[in-house]
Amino acid sequence: AQKITQTQPGMFVQEKEAVTLDCTYDTSDPSYGLFWYKQPSSGEMIFLIYQGSYDQQNATEGRYSLNFQKARKSANLVISASQLGDSAMYFCAMREGAGGAQKLVFGQGTRLTINP
């Protein structure tokens, strides 16, 4: 079975600093996809960024980038110039299965707090 590990239950960062959220994964499937979601206290899961296993370059979306190290099976999320609104729960997830049986396997999450 596939597995996602997020080792940081909580992180505290000063506003405007960069922050790295760790995620490691375990799979024997050569084709896989990795996602990061943000969940504010309101509850909605907000999609941030995606990295495919065959993508040659690290994914970037605005202030978000994914540090993808395939050999180490890690997919860390980097948030540059953090803002107070970045305070939330962050989940790393991996795609499992295909077609109608596709589902996401989530890590336990990291709670990020941005201090002013």
Next chain:
Amino acid sequence: DTEVTQTPKHLVMGMTNKKSLKCEQHMGHRAMYWYKQKAKKPPELMFVYSYEKLSINESVPSRFSPECPNSSLLNLHLHALQPEDSALYLCASRRWTSGGQETQYFGPGTRLLVL
């Protein structure tokens, strides 16, 4: 537009009540999901519908009954729930393809309290 809507936002029900949660998307996505999320935990998959047919049931108790009446709408019927069923219920949808990026987009959730 990547909007998934869910109603109601909050629901309080007794253990003998029957209620329904509703999820709607107009993105043309043909896969729709129900998740249950307890506080400080990741979402747990409950059901997956693909082309309006149930494709995954993660051994969910029968007091939860999903329904997909059309490609835009997903319901979750609730009956005789237990207090431990209190949680945030999230709906998600994704474009159905055989490969590539298939992002799941989530709705805002329904916070359910069972008394």
